[in-house]
Amino acid sequence: MLEGERAIVYFSYIVPWILALLRGQKVLARAREDGSLDSVGGRVEIRYKPTDARAYRASQHNLERMAGTELLPDDACVPGEQVPQKSQRPAERSTKTRPKEQAAATVPAGAWIVYADGACSGNPGPAGLGIVIVSPNGAVHEGYEYLGRATNNIAELTAIMRAAELVPPGAAASVHTDSQYSIGVLSKGWKAKANQDLIATVKAALAKRRSWRLIYVPGHAGVPLNERADQLAREAVKTRASNLPMVRAGAADSETGS
Numbered sequence: 001m002l003e004g005e006r007a008i009v010y011f012s013y014i015v016p017w018i019l020a021l022l023r024g025q026k027v028l029a030r031a032r033e034d035g036s037l038d039s040v041g042g043r044v045e046i047r048y049k050p051t052d053a054r055a056y057r058a059s060q061h062n063l064e065r066m067a068g069t070e071l072l073p074d075d076a077c078v079p080g081e082q083v084p085q086k087s088q089r090p091a092e093r094s095t096k097t098r099p100k101e102q103a104a105a106t107v108p109a110g111a112w113i114v115y116a117d118g119a120c121s122g123n124p125g126p127a128g129l130g131i132v133i134v135s136p137n138g139a140v141h142e143g144y145e146y147l148g149r150a151t152n153n154i155a156e157l158t159a160i161m162r163a164a165e166l167v168p169p170g171a172a173a174s175v176h177t178d179s180q181y182s183i184g185v186l187s188k189g190w191k192a193k194a195n196q197d198l199i200a201t202v203k204a205a206l207a208k209r210r211s212w213r214l215i216y217v218p219g220h221a222g223v224p225l226n227e228r229a230d231q232l233a234r235e236a237v238k239t240r241a242s243n244l245p246m247v248r249a250g251a252a253d254s255e256t257g258s
């Protein structure tokens with residue numbers, strides 16, 4: 001090499017993995033060498049199992065690095081194949097109707113629209129709920145509540161109960177949740193081994209409501225208000241604070257035909 005010339009050295013960059021929580025579920029997420037999530041366009045490659053070649057991409061704000069974990073080498077997971085974004089894990093698949101169309105098609109005219117979600121850091125761990133309420137006249141009310149140490153299922157159930165408490169009495173409502181567990185134990189007769197007192201309380205709150213529907217909407221499927229409810233639930237966990245909305249019914253918000 002001649003004097004004054006600079007040597008150019010090429011390094012092959014191998015992206016490591018880190019253990020993270022996605023809505024309370026442990027996953028492996030792509031990370032940078034400093035331990036931060038390797039986000040591309042706001043999304044991070046994840047694997048549910050190190051031996052599963054299906055590679056998914058999750059929103060960065062839905063992932064939380066597990067405390068005390070170290071970086072894992074690239075070969076900690078088998079080589080992967082990107083799953084198309086529209087695809088979902090089998091447990092998350094809904095009906096043939098697309099999520100946005102499904103939600104819109106099942107909301108009766110004049111009903112309040114609610115999106116209720118829960119989140120926790122660890123399962124159990126610090127937990128919170130987020131709720132978005134849209135009145136028939138289009139007014140949007142949103143907020144969050146910190147629940148202390150709880151499971152994700154408790155947070156999801158409590159979010160639905162808050163909807164029953166916040167929506168004005170006598171109003172019809174469509175309550176959207178991405179918790180199949182909540183819908184199952186509240187309306188499909190699923191037998192629950194845990195949370196029986198809370199389930200009974202939520203059922204009693206819903207029984208006082210007329211013209212209420214529980215609607216399943218897939219999580220992380222691009223449904224804007226569901227994504228917002230998730231953000232609010234995580235805000236509660238992050239800040240350890242509560243800021244629930246004050247909801248008042250006006251003449252345009254009351255249920256017709258009561």
